[in-house]
Amino acid sequence: MFGYHSNYLRIDVTTGETRRVALDALTLRAYVGGSGLGVKLLLDESAAEVDPLSPEAALAFVFSPLVGSPLTTSAKFAVVSKSPLTKRINDSLASSSFAIAGKKTGHDALLIVGRAPEPSLLLIDDRRAWLQPARDLWGLTNEKAQARLRETLGPEFQFATIGPAGERQVRYATISHDGRHAGRGGSGAVLGSKNIKAIAVRGSQHCEWAEPTALAQLAKALSEKSLGPATAKYRELGTASNLLVFNRLKVLPTRNFQQGSFPNVEALSPEQLGVGREQTRTSCAACTIGCEHLYSLGNKKSGTTAKVRLEYENLFALGPLCGIDDPETVLAASRLCDELGLDTISAGGTIAFAMECAERGYIDAPWLRFGDRPALLRALEEIATGTNLGNRLAQGSRRLAQKIGHDTIAFAPQVKGLEIPGYDPRGLQTMALGFAVGARGADHNRSGAYEVDFSEAVDRRNVGPEAALLAVETEDKAAIMDSLILCKFLRGVFVDYFGESAEMLRLVTGWDVNADELRNTAQRIVDAKKEFNIRAGWTPAEDTLPERMLSQPLLDDAKAQLSPERLQTLVEAYNLARGWTRDGFLEED
Amino acid sequence: MLIQVELFGIPRARAGVEKTTASGDCLGDVLADLATRFPDLAETCIEDRHLRTGYTANLCGERFVTDPETTLREGDLLLLLNLDAGG
Numbered sequence: 001m002f003g004y005h006s007n008y009l010r011i012d013v014t015t016g017e018t019r020r021v022a023l024d025a026l027t028l029r030a031y032v033g034g035s036g037l038g039v040k041l042l043l044d045e046s047a048a049e050v051d052p053l054s055p056e057a058a059l060a061f062v063f064s065p066l067v068g069s070p071l072t073t074s075a076k077f078a079v080v081s082k083s084p085l086t087k088r089i090n091d092s093l094a095s096s097s098f099a100i101a102g103k104k105t106g107h108d109a110l111l112i113v114g115r116a117p118e119p120s121l122l123l124i125d126d127r128r129a130w131l132q133p134a135r136d137l138w139g140l141t142n143e144k145a146q147a148r149l150r151e152t153l154g155p156e157f158q159f160a161t162i163g164p165a166g167e168r169q170v171r172y173a174t175i176s177h178d179g180r181h182a183g184r185g186g187s188g189a190v191l192g193s194k195n196i197k198a199i200a201v202r203g204s205q206h207c208e209w210a211e212p213t214a215l216a217q218l219a220k221a222l223s224e225k226s227l228g229p230a231t232a233k234y235r236e237l238g239t240a241s242n243l244l245v246f247n248r249l250k251v252l253p254t255r256n257f258q259q260g261s262f263p264n265v266e267a268l269s270p271e272q273l274g275v276g277r278e279q280t281r282t283s284c285a286a287c288t289i290g291c292e293h294l295y296s297l298g299n300k301k302s303g304t305t306a307k308v309r310l311e312y313e314n315l316f317a318l319g320p321l322c323g324i325d326d327p328e329t330v331l332a333a334s335r336l337c338d339e340l341g342l343d344t345i346s347a348g349g350t351i352a353f354a355m356e357c358a359e360r361g362y363i364d365a366p367w368l369r370f371g372d373r374p375a376l377l378r379a380l381e382e383i384a385t386g387t388n389l390g391n392r393l394a395q396g397s398r399r400l401a402q403k404i405g406h407d408t409i410a411f412a413p414q415v416k417g418l419e420i421p422g423y424d425p426r427g428l429q430t431m432a433l434g435f436a437v438g439a440r441g442a443d444h445n446r447s448g449a450y451e452v453d454f455s456e457a458v459d460r461r462n463v464g465p466e467a468a469l470l471a472v473e474t475e476d477k478a479a480i481m482d483s484l485i486l487c488k489f490l491r492g493v494f495v496d497y498f499g500e501s502a503e504m505l506r507l508v509t510g511w512d513v514n515a516d517e518l519r520n521t522a523q524r525i526v527d528a529k530k531e532f533n534i535r536a537g538w539t540p541a542e543d544t545l546p547e548r549m550l551s552q553p554l555l556d557d558a559k560a561q562l563s564p565e566r567l568q569t570l571v572e573a574y575n576l577a578r579g580w581t582r583d584g585f586l587e588e589d
Numbered sequence: 590m591l592i593q594v595e596l597f598g599i600p601r602a603r604a605g606v607e608k609t610t611a612s613g614d615c616l617g618d619v620l621a622d623l624a625t626r627f628p629d630l631a632e633t634c635i636e637d638r639h640l641r642t643g644y645t646a647n648l649c650g651e652r653f654v655t656d657p658e659t660t661l662r663e664g665d666l667l668l669l670l671n672l673d674a675g676g
Contacts, residue, residue: 232671237602
């Protein structure tokens, strides 16, 4: 079969047993790869019904038909499991050479179950997989563990690792590869629960493309388009440039979502961050956009060499959300999260929530205050080292609120347990809907509904049910992008997204796939995630927002206000637009 | 009529200013005025009284506008920004 190896490798790390499981063309065409195929594999494993940190839980690294092709931004992989943070489906994506090397092992996915008897390294070298003791790696940061592995195994292997946070099963621990993270939902904790510190992959198995010449031509044209104005923002400024725009529109979550703007925001802007710091740009393997902007930690005088990748999400979560206006602190906190293997959004969200609880007297931690720079860094360290408070913060804001009581759950910044990204839902109400119904919780990657709010299609602070179909459209596009897999920063270059995606898939696989089929595929993937969640215990009451966001306007924008009734109307319109029952269950057929 | 303009992201980088004023009674006129005064901004972001693909405008922080015939009023504030808000 073109584009695929037509199998996945199932590895039981309790016994070391490996089994190659066939994947038929119907399944691959129905779920494509990446997130879509991952959800299908997990449903087949009955993964929804088990504790995500138990040995029975499954964790899948899933590649896609486009990996290894000349198409720009296609070097990506999805990590799919039940989330220990939300107890719902979790699909987190990461990029670069691990995807290419992983697929070259001759498998479309690597599915891990069991628990290794001791801290271990999982090696997959072509079609052979085995475990090695890795006590010497346990405790190392991501960067040090990957450097050690590179030194030991050589440059032909690529590595995915967990940091100390994953080892300790912090519920929002990441899996890291070459400075990038499968970040959200705690897949690092799942790997840590299996006693796997690292996975090393190397291979020599290549896939054939159905129409290689036409594919090369299309890839060339796509690369040229990827250098145009639609990606200029990412290339020249990076996602951090959102900060000033969001602040100006008063949708920048500040001090645990109490405000939508931050007084000293200019100090954190990319323009100011570059002053007196070395700034470099890099890209994932097989990418022509080059969106990654790295800033030196410390100033030029200090002679430091540490570089920190800075994205909007870590900037907002470790900056304004915690009331921090010092760029050096935000950079240090981002680096700490990278090293320890912590999701920056959940870490920042949980700490911001704890800061508010401490200020209100619900947590006995007088040092933990909004705007306190050392406090942010101390809190991150405590999460990873496991102090009394750190252990509570490691559970995420929802569990922390449940532990504290006093109705603090009303201002815990989460949906289904996943901390809310940097888009205030009151000022971006189509995004509010996207967050509420998101299969993995508050999610700006699986729903791009903010695009609707940033358009003439709706009044972003007074959105009606007509926004539901538009929200569905952005979710469907994301479902296909995350299954093909292509980078979302490319989305602006497509004129006919589904049609052009279908053409890519056709040239890779030879299937006569068209735009309508891909739209149906998107719905199937979203349905599969819903099915997973229903099996895991989902109820309609979960599709909501924290009470604060449904009862209080933003302090600095009185027009930015939602109500439970308005959100419920939007959710019902969304469910009906999806073809589900009004309260969000799949129809019997 | 003079309109206040704030620029963000690529529009700011191309114009080299954070704020400026521009004259015109509608969005298209204001964009044409900006294009005349800021050639680098025009080359990337403005084409024939329209914003190019990838860019948008917001009026007074209230609503997004792209139609060049959108009427502007004295005291209006126009924000020019990248269309793509995500990341």
